[in-house]
Amino acid sequence: MWIKEEPSPTPGAPDVSGPVDKENETEERVHSCGGRQVFSPEENRAIGGAIERLGLQLIEKLPIGPQQPNVVLSPLSLAFALAHLTLGARNETEKLLLKSLHAQSLPCYHHILGGLVPHFSNMDVASRMYLRPGFEAKLSFVEDSLARYRSQPVPLTSVEEVNHWVGNATNGHIPNFMESIPHDVVLMLINAVYFKGEWQTRFDPLATSKGIFYLDNQNLVSVDMMKSAQYPLRLMDDPQLEAQVASFPFKGNTSFLIVMPLLGRGNVSSVLPKLNISDIYRRLPQEKTMQVNLPKVKLQYRQELQEALTRMGLGSLFSGPDLSGISDHPLKVTDVRHASTIELSEEGVEASATTAITSMRSVSLFSVNSPFLFALVDEASHTPLFMGIVTNPAPDNDPMLNDDPHINSTMADQPAMENVRKSDINSQLTSCSDTEQAEGSSRPSCSAPTGEKEQLQPVNGLEGSSGKKKTQGNEIYTKPDNFVPDV
Missing domain, CATH: 2.30.39.10 (Alpha-1-antitrypsin, domain 1)
Structure with a gap:
């Protein structure tokens, strides 16, 4: 996810972020957990159901056609990316994100989601937060990111470094996640997921x-x-x-x-x-x-998710969100990318x-x-x-x-x-x-039988389509119109 900095609002301009709820019960319910570290199977399944609904909603909004006949995505990876952004969202923006995550009524959402990862078999989940030199995120956001989602803050220096990290996190399945980094991006939130499982009964x-x-x-x-x-x-x-x-x-x-x-x-x-x-x-x-x-x-899939997320009701992320939990400077999300692969074989x-x-x-x-x-x-x-x-x-x-x-x-x-x-x-x-x-x-x-079979005829006017390349990565970028990065 890419985030950029916006020009500061003109004095006297209307506040479109919504009223500040000083006693925000939703925030308290989702963020606070009373020191609990262990959660019941029912609570874990409630989070699993929320991730499922997020994935199904997104799949419904994604295009499928001759040029892209298959969809492969990780609802878990997307949930991590959006939940990470929620840590820095405030007021109406936070409520919209929690609604899209189906987390409004789930106590301890961030704690349970982050705590699920060690229990997944044969799976690696990695998160990283890239900060453009010269941009300072609030310490509370950095600390929450590390505590809840193990997201390490790292200087954003080059596209090669980002691609190298994503490639390692996905065991080489997504070697070139990005082609370039827009100059005005100040923050990138990236989540990568890798799974390799062996059938309980293998195919010969x-x-x-x-x-x-x-x-x-x-x-x-x-x-x-x-x-x-x-x-x-x-x-x-x-x-x-x-x-x-x-x-x-x-x-x-x-x-x-x-x-x-x-x-x-x-x-x-x-x-x-x-x-x-x-x-x-x-x-x-x-x-x-x-x-x-x-x-x-063996399917490879890459998709920019801005249009699909907008159709899910998250369009304000890309125009005028309240991300004041990340920085006092106005920010907006400019890009959400998803790349994934899956391979079914005999093993x-x-x-x-x-x-x-x-x-x-x-x-x-x-x-x-x-x-x-x-x-x-x-x-x-x-x-x-x-x-x-x-x-x-x-x-x-x-x-x-x-x-x-x-x-x-x-x-x-x-x-x-x-x-x-x-x-x-x-x-x-x-x-x-x-x-x-x-x-x-x-x-x-x-x-298989060795006898002759009738030759099947190609269909006139139909062409085979090739899937888009890539495994599992999600990111959120943030960038500023008037920001000049340190070089």
């Missing part, structure tokens, strides 16, 4: 083969599918979401949640307003061994941030072969560490026309659609057995 690399992913009812794309004939999985059909929901466990206390709308019954966007991760985990059944197909995915995932009756399908098979929403979830607090939408797991591959008459129909016949999808899966898993094993492995392996 020898079983990975080409498979089909349905982009919609007319187009598909060839992808590398990881396959297992016997994979322990928590799976249910959710009638309210009209989706299949599955949880893939990692070693540690983390899991990979997939929500895949049923073909012909809506899309991923229709799921977002109804999603509740805590409710899903409460209703998921026990693990059951089944056949599983999961696409290999695991590497990422740099209702009360309805449910039932299982009679066929013990789960194939992720159409657009889906995912979340990398801490199971203790139900915090979504990463979230995203995948509408095309192979954006560099050319889409192909699907000439199957069932798929090209109106897709109103859901049973027919599911049978087509299952027949595709079964044809790809014709030779899976417990006796055919990879060398040195006790896991079953699968081989």
Whole structure:
């Protein structure tokens, strides 16, 4: 996040920051914690739910299209960046930020959020505050930043130094976070998140083969599918979401949640307003061994968030916010950037941030072969560490026309659609057995059929799209119109 200094207001100019609430109950409730250091699982999950709602709201506001078919972000990283800014916000600006964080009624928000990090498995979270030489932030803000979010104040000297720190914090997955630093930026708040998890049950690399992913009812794309004939999985059909929901466990206390709308019954966007991760985990059944197909995915995503945050009601951050807790000089946010990557492979995932009756399908098979929403979830607090939408797991591959008459129909016949999808899966898993094993492995392996397949034809006028590059970083910049930095 970039912050710049604004010209001082003209004497007699109206104060647009809102009235000063000297007995600000919201600030007291969120910032003060009465010396408490330990919090209950319910309090941790309340913070996790707030982070989830922030992530879902943001995803709804982000563009998805042919040139950017996938979204990958870390709600946790964004929550850290906005919460860090909240430490220096006052009056209406603070209230708006707390509302966007869904933290207005959460006691000890900053204490719990900062205290969650050590409990996350296989995850590193780092924060840093860059100050332009010559700009002095208030000591209280610097001390609170260090105490709550372990954000070290560092002189802002060069873009190379910033990129070097971000690269190290994300294990090299975001080597060039920034191209340049505007001359009038006086403060940058950066948060970086890195996760590397290993499946509790790995996929056999020898079983990975080409498979089909349905982009919609007319187009598909060839992808590398990881396959297992016997994979322990928590799976249910959710009638309210009209989706299949599955949880893939990692070693540690983390899991990979997939929500895949049923073909012909809506899309991923229709799921977002109804999603509740805590409710899903409460209703998921026990693990059951089944056949599983999961696409290999390596997605890179970069997005400036000013427009999306403005649509979420935070537009005043970029015009005339009250950040007097940082400095007595007028400041405003000029840029909020987010960069993330996620990779699904046979070993695991590497990422740099209702009360309805449910039932299982009679066929013990789960194939992720159409657009889906995912979340990398801490199971203790139900915090979504990463979230995203995948509408095309192979954006560099050319889409192909699907000439199957069932798929090209109106897709109103859901049973027919599911049978087509299952027949595709079964044809790809014709030779899976417990006796055919990879060398040195006790896991079953699968081989794809060797017979000839009909050549799929490229679709005229459709081009493959490439995802934007980057892993998990967030920043907030602040800069001044009349500020002359020391050189």
